[in-house]
Amino acid sequence: MKKNYWLIIIFLLLGGLTTWYFLDGKSGTSSSNLGWDRNFKVEDPGEIQKIFIAKRNGITTTLERQGDHWMVNGTYKASPNVMENLLKTMTQLELKYVPPAAAISNIVSELGARGIKVEIFNKAGEKIKAYYVGGVTADARGTYMIQEGSEQPMVMALPMMDGQIRTRYDLTGDSWRDRTVFSYQPKDISAVSIEYPMQRNKSFKLKRVGNSFEVTPFYDNTPVINRPVDKSSVEAFLMGFKSLVAENFVNESTKKDSLSRLVPFSVISVTDSKGEQRIASLTQMYRIDAATGERKADIVERYHAFVNSGDLMLVQHRVFQKIFWPYEAFFQKEKGREVK
Numbered sequence: 001m002k003k004n005y006w007l008i009i010i011f012l013l014l015g016g017l018t019t020w021y022f023l024d025g026k027s028g029t030s031s032s033n034l035g036w037d038r039n040f041k042v043e044d045p046g047e048i049q050k051i052f053i054a055k056r057n058g059i060t061t062t063l064e065r066q067g068d069h070w071m072v073n074g075t076y077k078a079s080p081n082v083m084e085n086l087l088k089t090m091t092q093l094e095l096k097y098v099p100p101a102a103a104i105s106n107i108v109s110e111l112g113a114r115g116i117k118v119e120i121f122n123k124a125g126e127k128i129k130a131y132y133v134g135g136v137t138a139d140a141r142g143t144y145m146i147q148e149g150s151e152q153p154m155v156m157a158l159p160m161m162d163g164q165i166r167t168r169y170d171l172t173g174d175s176w177r178d179r180t181v182f183s184y185q186p187k188d189i190s191a192v193s194i195e196y197p198m199q200r201n202k203s204f205k206l207k208r209v210g211n212s213f214e215v216t217p218f219y220d221n222t223p224v225i226n227r228p229v230d231k232s233s234v235e236a237f238l239m240g241f242k243s244l245v246a247e248n249f250v251n252e253s254t255k256k257d258s259l260s261r262l263v264p265f266s267v268i269s270v271t272d273s274k275g276e277q278r279i280a281s282l283t284q285m286y287r288i289d290a291a292t293g294e295r296k297a298d299i300v301e302r303y304h305a306f307v308n309s310g311d312l313m314l315v316q317h318r319v320f321q322k323i324f325w326p327y328e329a330f331f332q333k334e335k336g337r338e339v340k
Contacts, residue, residue, distance in 0.1 A: 036147065036150075037146075037147045037149075037150035037152055037154070038095050038098075038154055040093040040095075040129065040131055040145060040147070040154075040156055041090070041091060041092065041093045041094070042090050042091050042120060042128065042129055043091065044091070045087045045088075045090070045091045047122050047123070047128070048065070048087065048090065048120055048121075048122070048128075049064065049065050049121055049122055049123045049125075050062065050063065050064045050065070050120075050121040050125075051063040051064075051086070051090075051118070051119070051120055051121070052117075052118070052119040052121075053116060053117070053118055053119075053169060054116070054117040055116055055117075055170075055172070056113065056114055056115065056116075059172050059173075061073060061171070061172070061176060062074065063078055063083070063086075063176070069178075070083045072176045072177055076176075076177045076178070077177065077178040077180075078176055078177065078178060079176060079177060079178045079179060080178065082171065082175070082176060085168050086168050086169070088158075089158060089165050089168045089169075090120065090129075092158050092159060093145075093156050093157075093158065093165075094156065094157055094158065094159055095154055095155070095156060096141070096142040096154075096155045096156060096157040097142075097154075097155050098152070098154060098155070099144075099153055099154070099155055104152070104153060107134065107144050107153045108146070108151070108153060110134055110135055110144065111132050111134040111144060111146055111153060114134065114135065115132035115133060115134050115146070116132065116133040116134075116166070116169050116170060117130075117131075117132055117148075118130065118131055118132070118133060118169060130147070130148035130149075131145055131146060131147045131148055132145065132146050132148070133145050133165075133166050133169050133170075134146070134153070134166070135164075135166065136163075136164035136166065137155055140162075140163060140164060141157065141162045141163065142155040142156060142157045142164070143155070143156055143157065143164045143165045143166050144156075174249035174251060177249065179245050179246040179247070179248065179249065179313065180243070180244070180245050180246075181244045181245065181246050181278075181280050181305060181307055181313065181315060182241045182244040182268075182270055182278065182280070183241070183242065183243055183244070184238075184241045184242065184270060184272060185242065186235060186238035186239055186241070186242075187273075188272050188273050189208070189238050189241060189270060189271070189272060189273070190207070190208050190271050190272060190273050190275075191205070191206060191207045191208065191269075191270070191271040192205075192206045192237075192238070192241075192268075192269065192270050192271075193205040193206065193218060193267075193268075193269045194218070194266055194267070194268050194269075194323070194324075194325070195218050195266065195267040196265070196266050197263050197264060197265075197266075197267070198263065198265070199326075200218070200219050200221075200222065201217075201219075201222050201223075201327065202326040202327055202328075203217065203218030203219060203222070203327060204216065204217060204218055204325075204326075204327035204330070205217070205218055206234065206237075206330070212229070212231060213229050213231060213234045213330075214229065215229050215234070215327070215330045215331070217327060218327075222327065225327070225328060225331050227331040227332050227333075227334065228331065228332045229330055229331060229332070230330060230331055230332045233329060233330050233331075234330055237323065237325050237329075237330070240322040240323040241270060241323065244315075244319060244320060244323070245319065246305065246307075246313035246314060246315045247302070247313075247314040247315060247316055248313065248314050249311060249312070249313055249314075250304070250312050250313065250314055251311060251312050253312060256312050259283055259304050259306075259312065260306060262283050263283075264281045264282055264283050265282050265283060265284045265300075265303065266281075266282050266324065267279065267280075267281045267282075268280045268281075268282070268323070278307070278308060279307070279308055279309070280305050280306070280307050280308075280315075281305065281306045281309075282303040282304070282305050282315065282320070283303060283304045283305075283306075284300045284303055285300065285301060285302040285303060285304060285314075300317050301316070301317055302314055302315065302316055302317060303315050303316075303317065303320065
């Protein structure tokens with residue numbers, strides 16, 4: 001019995017040594033007893049107040065929490081989806097394995113050449129994490145990372161995900177930005193106007209007056225419709241402004257200046273209850289026949305949108321068509337007649 005007792009102890013000791021070898025000793029380097037150089041994860045996403053990201057080409061990005069949203073470089077609102085993915089990454093990072101000693105030199109060189117530096121700060125302004133994000137492993141299931149101050153790179157991954165995570169850090173400029181064109185709750189909209197420069201009689205101005213609405217022609221020479229405004233139609237129209245998001249920013253387009261001089265399909269203006277106005281000017285983009293290269297003048301798929309006379313964005317017709325209402329659509333129907 002005593003002999004079996006000692007055999008069990010020896011077995012447990014050997015098992016422990018084997019585990020240490022593969023998780024630590026296999027790398028051929030030492031790490032602290034606390035394993036700080038393996039712990040990339042921030043436990044509480046709410047603790048993260050500011051993120052600084054620097055790329056080797058000199059481009060830097062500062063992301064800072066402001067209330068219920070994030071700001072990019074103190075100027076633009078950050079994309080909620082992009083930030084959700086980034087924060088999820090920072091708070092779920094797991095060690096996949098420690099690279100073998102023979103591979104460390106090449107990994108460190110690669111991190112030095114193209115690593116993305118990441119610094120994470122808490123609400124007190126203290127730096128709580130600092131590390132470099134490198135490239136993907138040969139099997140594309142992990143990402144090389146190294147803590148600031150460490151000489152031992154690690155292979156990191158996200159639970160339940162096979163693939164690299166570098167792309168979540170490797171964004172620049174407008175890629176970080178919120179692509180929302182309009183986002184309003186109907187109750188927060190005080191006025192809307194839509195001008196159709198090539199269909200002037202369809203253009204209109206809508207204004208909230210107490211608990212009702214007033215709809216008038218945009219142009220003075222458009223005949224006034226004297227029927228009562230249909231409140232349910234107005235409310236259905238305003239619902240369309242809850243989430244209108246662009247496909248992408250195209251501020252780098254060489255055609256930006258020439259596009260700004262074209263007659264737009266529509267100019268949409270929304271004023272909120274605080275008196276703040278947001279304007280989008282949309283110019284049609286027609287479908288191009290893949291075989292002939294000819295423009296299909298009867299099929300509009302996208303629009304170039306100038307938002308607040310600054311940013312140039314691409315928006316999809318299928319997303320925005322729900323707000324392209326004509327002036328006459330807001331009034332009660334005449335008895336016995338359908339209004340077309």
